[in-house]
Amino acid sequence: MTGATLFGLCAAVLVGLGLYGAIVHHLILRRIVAFNLLGAGAFLLFGVVARRGTGAGMGGDPVPQALVITGIVVAFSATALAVALLLRLHAVRAAEDADR
Amino acid sequence: MSLLLDIFTVVAVSLGAVFFLAGAVGLLRFPDTLTRLHALTKADNVGLGLIVLGLLPQTERPLAAVKLIVAWLLVQLASGTVSQLIARTARRTEPPA
Amino acid sequence: MTFALAFDCGLAVLILAMAIWTIAARTTFPAVVGFVAYGLLLTLVWMRLAAPDVALTEAAIGGGLTGVLLLGATSRLRATEPPAVSERPSVPFRLAVAGLCTLLSAAIAAVVLLLPDPAPTLAPEAAAKLSLTGVGNAVTAVLLAYRALDTLLESAVLLLALVGVWSLAPDRFWGGAPRSLALRHRDGSLSLLGQVLPPIGIVLGVYIVWVGADAPGGKFQGATIIGAMWVLTMMAGLQTPPEISQAWVRVILVAGAAFFLAVGIAGFWLAGAFLAYPTGFAKSLIVAIEVALTLSVAATLGLLVAGPPARPVRT
């Protein structure tokens, strides 16, 4: 077994774990964390595919690597938006509770 | 000469690793947050210092040595700051036994 | 078993342990700390997968900036966090979900084991055209030449996310400044760090952007470091987030994407296609786009961490 296959199997488990957390947790923040964990596992799969595609003197296929960089930045944007939505939701709920 | 330098590198880096090990043992054995901070800041900084010292003879140009030393100084700054932040919070939240 | 494989095995076990910890922890704070450690371990994995560019991105954004964002949210929501135990779903439900997720993992694992050999790769094509771009780093060539459209849209996504975050502000605060990021307990050592580190971080960030053309590095990694330095000065209480209606804030935010788009449209006339670079100018244009995007991305990331406006406009 090569290191790449090993990390591929690791990534498979991470995706499963993240999905479990995203479904089972009640707290939305925990779901956001679990979703990020899932995403990191999916990115790792890309990395494994890139690593297997060595060639032309490069350690890996640069195309999936570049896609993962884009993916990490987009995942951060989505997380920032999700966290902002969550904080706003709590602020609105707190205001409603205060009115009652 | 280069053999002597290689021996120096191996000895210094291994000694550094021993300090990291001692820091980790302290982290596990020491009784409270504040005491554990001592293990992390002191032992690990000496460990990293020894590893940097051991790698200095292996650098190809003097500027690469500056890079290593800068990395060590930045870690010192970070660990000095973070240990104080944690210590302050720990003193507020866990009253001393 | 070789030493390298033994190291990889140890790394994989640590990552799985951190992931289980992150999912299983009772309260949010330890879970988020576990997630940050998980991101840092993943950085090592990316190095082992010969992807240093991704490793830098993961360390800066995946571990660092996401960690700051999640820790900030955790401490603000701590008061509302209910005792986790009472809220848990029933055991049969959890078992069913666990079973289905195991199935999913098994399916992905099977796919990993059945991947074709020799693996398909675009590396030779990427290498063959590299001399035309003048860039030495193939990943940068993919990001800014072969698939520049992805990167252009990505910078637009960052802006859209920021617009989304801002739009959550109550009407009375629109145009004002986000809430202060300064820690509640002022701390001398943190302000010292906030005074000493940012200039060093700027040199480091510029270096990582600059070197990205020919070696591992690039604008997103460098911009994250610069953005993080800004966040650090705001957390140390040395600076306050700016009012979002100020013209300079908006100019910096859109400058990168606007310049990128302008170069792309100019490509119609100068090189015959959208986002095509005229021969001989590819490297200079790529470096210029990277520089323009760096400032914009750094500002966008900092403001994404700062959140929506929470104070009325000062008049």
Added chain:
Amino acid sequence: MTPADGNATRRAVFARAVGFIVLWLALAGPAPADLPAGVVAAAAATWVSLRLVPPSAWRVRPAALARFVVRFLVQSVIAGVDVARRALDPRLPLRTGFVSYAPHLPPGPAQSAFCTLTSLLPGTVPCGTDDSGALVIHCLDVDQFVASQLAKEETLFVHACGGDRDND
């Protein structure tokens, strides 16, 4: 800290710019093609640094600084050995507790820098100030002469930074 006059400001700008250029050279190497970016980076860093830490009239004494650095390095090694010994000793010899220490430095960047250094020295981690403004120091061994040792470090530190110029 007293504010700087024109001379001191020019000196500070020059010293910091040189420092950032050296940092750039350490990172990027001496290739001339990279230098323009290095100059831009160093200029930006110097500008930010001057905004965050305005130049002061303090002037570093090289000889005193060297003495302080040597002592600091020796003390760091002693600190590491001390903690390693206690951690690995089966009996776990610890007599932890708090000691309060009233620093001569006023609150500010210099005092913070001293605290950060202290946190790397043997047996001490500063953990905030008490109501009277004295530093509260957590010690591994309260039997050691922590306060007198800290006073010595502080004197050396202030002397190295040129903070006691007024008393010369």
